Amino acid sequence: MPGHDYIELTGGPLDGQLLDVTGLTPDERTAGAYLITPHNTHGPRGRASYGPTFTRPDGPWV
Incomplete structure (x- = not known):
């Protein structure tokens, strides 16, 4: 989306x-996020932790 x-x-x-990070502050972007996973992946209320790497802080989150 533009x-x-x-x-x-x-x-x-x-x-x-x-992941849309438009509304995140710079501090929130460096902290990463715990995201809800699909029900069938990790059971009910499953979460996955994603965040930037030190070598590519503006690159993909792993």
Whole structure:
């Protein structure tokens, strides 16, 4: 969507999906996020932790 910033998620159950980070502050972007996974992946209320790497802070989250 025009005017939005997206980060690609790599590895884990959400591999290949894009996360809209438009409203996140710079501190929130460096902290990463715990994201809800599909029910069949890790059971009910499953979470996956994604965040930037030190070598590519503006690159995909792993």
